Amino acid sequence: xxxxxxxxxxxxxxxxxxxxxxxxxxxxxxxxxxxxxxxxxxxxxxxxxxxxxxxxxxxxxxxxxxxxxxxxxxxxxxxxxxxxxxxxxxxxxxxxxxxxxxxxxxxxxxxxxx
Amino acid sequence: xxxxxxxxxxxxxxxxxxxxxxxxxxxxxxxxxxxxxxxxxxxxxxxxxxxxxxxxxxxxxxxxxxxxxxxxxxxxxxxxxxxxxxxxxxxxxxxxxxxxxxxxxxxxxx
Numbered sequence: 001x002x003x004x005x006x007x008x009x010x011x012x013x014x015x016x017x018x019x020x021x022x023x024x025x026x027x028x029x030x031x032x033x034x035x036x037x038x039x040x041x042x043x044x045x046x047x048x049x050x051x052x053x054x055x056x057x058x059x060x061x062x063x064x065x066x067x068x069x070x071x072x073x074x075x076x077x078x079x080x081x082x083x084x085x086x087x088x089x090x091x092x093x094x095x096x097x098x099x100x101x102x103x104x105x106x107x108x109x110x111x112x113x114x
Numbered sequence: 115x116x117x118x119x120x121x122x123x124x125x126x127x128x129x130x131x132x133x134x135x136x137x138x139x140x141x142x143x144x145x146x147x148x149x150x151x152x153x154x155x156x157x158x159x160x161x162x163x164x165x166x167x168x169x170x171x172x173x174x175x176x177x178x179x180x181x182x183x184x185x186x187x188x189x190x191x192x193x194x195x196x197x198x199x200x201x202x203x204x205x206x207x208x209x210x211x212x213x214x215x216x217x218x219x220x221x222x223x224x
Binding site: 004031033040041042043044045048050055056058090092096101102103104105106107108 | 146148150152155156157158159160163199201203205210211212213214216217219
C-alpha cells in the first residue's frame with residue numbers, strides 16, 4: 001500500500017513537448033511538494049501546496065505549473081520541455097502544523113528530454 | 115539563507131568497519147534536522163528527526179547526533195545492505211521546505 005505514489009516512473013520525450021507527472025498520497029497529510037534532483041543528486045524544492053493553496057514557489061521557469069485538485073493530489077505540468085529539464089522529480093508530503101515536519105517521498109519520475 | 119554541507123562526498127568501508135558521516139548546517143532557527151537514506155532509483159526514505167542540540171536517536175546500526183552547528187550519522191559495524199546515499203536536510207522556523215545537502219554515498223564491501 002504505497003504512501004506517496006507518482007506516475008509515470010520514467011518519461012522520455014522530445015524537446016518542445018508538453019508533459020505531466022501525477023502524484024497521490026494516502027497518508028492524510030495536508031501539504032505536498034515537488035522536488036527536483038539533478039545529476040549530482042542534489043534535491044531542491046520547486047513548489048509546495050497546503051490544502052490546495054500554493055505556499056512555496058521557488059525560482060522555477062513558468063513553463064512548470066503545479067496543480068492540486070485536492071490535498072491528496074499534486075500534479076506537475078511542464079510546457080515546452082528543454083534539455084536542461086532532464087532530472088528526477090520527486091513528490092513528497094507532510095503535515096504543516098506542529099513541530100518539524102518530516103516529508104515522505106515518492107519513488108521519483110526520471111524525465112529525459114532528447 | 116539556510117545551507118547544508120555533507121562530508122565526505124563518498125565513503126567506502128569494509129563490512130564491520132564503523133565510521134561517521136558529517137552534516138554541517140546554517141539555519142536561522144532550527145525547527146528540525148532530518149536524515150534520509152536513498153537507494154539507487156528510489157525516493158529518499160526517512161530515518162530520523164532531531165530537534166535540539168544534544169539529542170540522539172538510534173535505529174539498528176545507525177545513530178544520529180546533533181550539535182548547534184552539525185549532525186553526525188554514526189554507523190556501527192555496517193553491513194553491505196547499509197550501502198546507500200545518506201541525505202541530511204534542515205527546516206528552519208517559519209519555513210515549510212526542507213533544504214538538503216548533497217549527500218554522502220556510502221559503500222560497504224563484504
